[in-house]
Amino acid sequence: MEVATYMLRTGRRGLPFEFTMALRDLRMSFERIDLAWALARHDLVSRYRGSILGPFWITLSMAIMVAGISAVYSKLFHLSLHDYVPYVAIGIVLFGFISGVMNEGCDTFVQAAGMLSQTSLPMFTFVWRTLIRNLLNLAHHLIIVVAVLIVPLPPAAESYWRDSNVPLAALGFVLVALNAGWTSLLVGVASARFRDIPQVIISITQFAMLMTPVFWFAGQFPSRHAVLLFNPFYHMLEAVRAPLLGKAVEPHTWAILAVMAVVGWALALTVFTLTRRRIVHYL
Amino acid sequence: MKPSPVSISVRGLTLRFPVYGVDAKSLKKHLARVTVGGRLGSSHGAHGATEVTALTKLDLELRAGDRLGLIGHNGSGKTSLLRALSGAYEPDEGEVEVRGRIAALLDLNLGIDPSATGIDNIRLRGRIAGMSSKEIEDRLEDIGRFTGLGPFLAMPMKTYSAGMQARLAFAAATSVEADVLLMDEWIAVGDAEFQKIAHKRLLGLVERAGILVLASHEVDLLRLYCNKVMRLEGGVASPVTDIRKLDELLAA
Numbered sequence: 001m002e003v004a005t006y007m008l009r010t011g012r013r014g015l016p017f018e019f020t021m022a023l024r025d026l027r028m029s030f031e032r033i034d035l036a037w038a039l040a041r042h043d044l045v046s047r048y049r050g051s052i053l054g055p056f057w058i059t060l061s062m063a064i065m066v067a068g069i070s071a072v073y074s075k076l077f078h079l080s081l082h083d084y085v086p087y088v089a090i091g092i093v094l095f096g097f098i099s100g101v102m103n104e105g106c107d108t109f110v111q112a113a114g115m116l117s118q119t120s121l122p123m124f125t126f127v128w129r130t131l132i133r134n135l136l137n138l139a140h141h142l143i144i145v146v147a148v149l150i151v152p153l154p155p156a157a158e159s160y161w162r163d164s165n166v167p168l169a170a171l172g173f174v175l176v177a178l179n180a181g182w183t184s185l186l187v188g189v190a191s192a193r194f195r196d197i198p199q200v201i202i203s204i205t206q207f208a209m210l211m212t213p214v215f216w217f218a219g220q221f222p223s224r225h226a227v228l229l230f231n232p233f234y235h236m237l238e239a240v241r242a243p244l245l246g247k248a249v250e251p252h253t254w255a256i257l258a259v260m261a262v263v264g265w266a267l268a269l270t271v272f273t274l275t276r277r278r279i280v281h282y283l
Numbered sequence: 284m285k286p287s288p289v290s291i292s293v294r295g296l297t298l299r300f301p302v303y304g305v306d307a308k309s310l311k312k313h314l315a316r317v318t319v320g321g322r323l324g325s326s327h328g329a330h331g332a333t334e335v336t337a338l339t340k341l342d343l344e345l346r347a348g349d350r351l352g353l354i355g356h357n358g359s360g361k362t363s364l365l366r367a368l369s370g371a372y373e374p375d376e377g378e379v380e381v382r383g384r385i386a387a388l389l390d391l392n393l394g395i396d397p398s399a400t401g402i403d404n405i406r407l408r409g410r411i412a413g414m415s416s417k418e419i420e421d422r423l424e425d426i427g428r429f430t431g432l433g434p435f436l437a438m439p440m441k442t443y444s445a446g447m448q449a450r451l452a453f454a455a456a457t458s459v460e461a462d463v464l465l466m467d468e469w470i471a472v473g474d475a476e477f478q479k480i481a482h483k484r485l486l487g488l489v490e491r492a493g494i495l496v497l498a499s500h501e502v503d504l505l506r507l508y509c510n511k512v513m514r515l516e517g518g519v520a521s522p523v524t525d526i527r528k529l530d531e532l533l534a535a
Contacts, residue, residue: 007379010377011376035410042407050398114390
């Protein structure tokens, strides 16, 4: 593999030039996506180094959480395991991914301070690193999602698998990942500049987990109720969870997610264009 | 080796750092400043932070085979110049143009995970330096032998001394076959034996028609490696002169 053998760095030359440089950073990061992959993999491996189960702790701890919450809340809500377990399992796993990308996004640039201050690596490499690390995490949780969809739970004799619309759920997940991605980039830049942001983001995600139908059923509200309609997390969950459980996704959920992705990336790229030169000095 | 000759060309480089104090990084302070209005802001730069000019209108031309020593007091801009040459710092004015593969050895701890083994850290550093995993596996033995750390390579980095870390970092970074090597003076941490092998490798680099830029306070080190020298004083550079005139430059 060739390393850049030619490098030209110049002073500011107006906004269009800054924008091309930001896009160049993005393109370079795709050319070296294997580096982001290697870093993300290293993060995960080093987190579980020395433990006997290794990364399968991710799966195990999530399985314990799903089992515990299912046991308690299905009793509290008077729901059958068939109704509740797959619903809550998919909800927790997906919300964990979204909040993980957001919370860890705060550290994206701060954590990479050493590398950013002495190499010409693309900044986006570190955004992908955070995203890929959380995707790998999610892959470990996928076992649980597949299990609750395949295994028939009492009192039903059939599992959900037959009705699951996996391609539609995959499409929904792409939208979720796109939205989580721009949020991650934005909070990454913001946290590098203002050290209060990580605390703000943690508060938001914790609050959102209780306000979003992760543990409780969205059906307890009318579908256009403000708690659901203006909650981006609800739409992200629904886009993946509903197809997997064989239910229809409301058209406005798709529309909101698509508009959010476009507007969000435009905003995040604009902020990145304006701050790209400065990020290394924030650190 | 490469069709295009190795070169560094810096024209009118000015670097300004916004200094974000601990206070300035707090959102509350930033919002407070907005509400107070322009009064406080007038003494500050564009981004609400005091700006320090690290380098002013610096020109530098280096060709293959040049080994430039940078001298100057602490805070004179040596490391800033190296960081600008590495591509990490974007110029505020002027241009930095580098032809050739760059390897920057500025920070010993680049990409180092203290709880990972020496081997894993070589892999990590190699990846950061732009090698593919196959390239790294091919050279792993070579790099390992060069470090002289033997069985310690299988131990976590946190058990290493500073000198051992320097060996590993130097071995991994110089294995990339870089054309342009940027070094801060930490290279001096190794013991005498390591200094000797490092010296051999650096000379090898220069023989391959590369460029070396070394920032150091050690006059002897500069005389050993460099054939040219430049003095930085408060971000302003002296003309590049021959290493034999080092004493005159130091006296100036």
